[in-house]
Amino acid sequence: MTTIEHKIIRGSAEFRYAFSDPDQLKEWLNSVENFQGITFVGRSNVGKSSLINALFGNKTARTSKTPGRTREINIFTFSTSDGTKNGTTKNLYLIDLPGYGHANISKEMAQNWQKLIDTFFSNLPKTIGIINVQDARRPDQDIDKEFNNYIGSFDVTTFLVLNKIDKLKKQTEKSALEKQRVQIIHDYNWIKCLITTSAENGAGVSNLEREIISFLLPHHTSNNQQSR
Template sequence: MRFVPKFLLSAMAPAHFPGTAKTYDAPEVAFLGRSNVGKSSLINALLGSKEAKVSSTPGRTRAINFFALHEGTTQKFSQRPSLIFADLPGYGYAKISKSISAEWPTFIEPYLNERDQLALCVCLVDTNIPPQANDTQLITALRQMQRPHVVVGTKADRLGGNQLTKSIAALKKAHGEDRIIPVSSKTEDGMKALWAEIVSLVQ
């Protein structure tokens, strides 16, 4: 399946979220994780483009950035997108508060709690560091909201086979997950598995 990505808008309040017009009416996939975990890089690797802006400065993304995915080619694609990706601000860098809901701007919680179009949350965790409590908090919150989610372990190319296996096992145990998909935006390992997961869960 081939998609043509198109930047839609940046939102910093619920009133700014995409509406329900034909050009916006599609299932949304949200990407969440700690600052500098590689959300924008992962989105670009999935799309085969550079639509999502990548910054080496943690906490640079301060809005929800929405991208429409149209099936087809740049010459011709349907007006209605097949999917919409939402790149959410990171957490854990500017320690404003102990809780995720207070740490993020107030528009994040309404998006996760109330957004009817939100079909799947992709939670990114770093395979190169020990499991983080605020990642566990996010994943637990999504379970409580009954939001479908999948957890991916980023930067997997930096670890050897045995190291990666141990890291994934530790992340599974800490976050209470049966499956975590190791991915690398650099080598594109895991992208096919993640795409398959996104398509199956959204459908």
């Protein structure tokens, strides 16, 4: 039996809204119908926006060498397709969150970030999957632990992505990551799966895409696609 595979339509993501005001965000979150999609979260500069571009097409999200570039919650809609005439799913949501743990911001901005993030998670339905991106060179930092415990309290589906694996050149670094991987899976037992990626050279991006599709469209995905 052949399985028809759904894919994200590259270039289909359309920018819809940017929120920096928690009250406006709350109002919008409570008004969306058929709210299905994914949201990217993670420490500043780990490559959330770059991964979004690798998955959705190059010019979707703004990336930067300066940490803390994404300041608002950016909301897009996108489509998937299985390549057949009636096989398109439209109006799925993609959300790019501003990164946590960025040191060089004012106290006022940090407080606003906290308020925005609290509003976001407290009003988020379970139909939105969380993609927590960390840096493969130094995963599970104290701030990552803190944030993971925080999202773990919301009972939402979470995928952990260790990005920038292209930067792990030495065998010792790769083996260290393998060890950490086992530890992380053990410690974060609410995580659905752990995927390693490089937004730079595309490694692992198709695995991440498969996981996203199987979360969004479980009926269209074969059972043997597992990566945990």
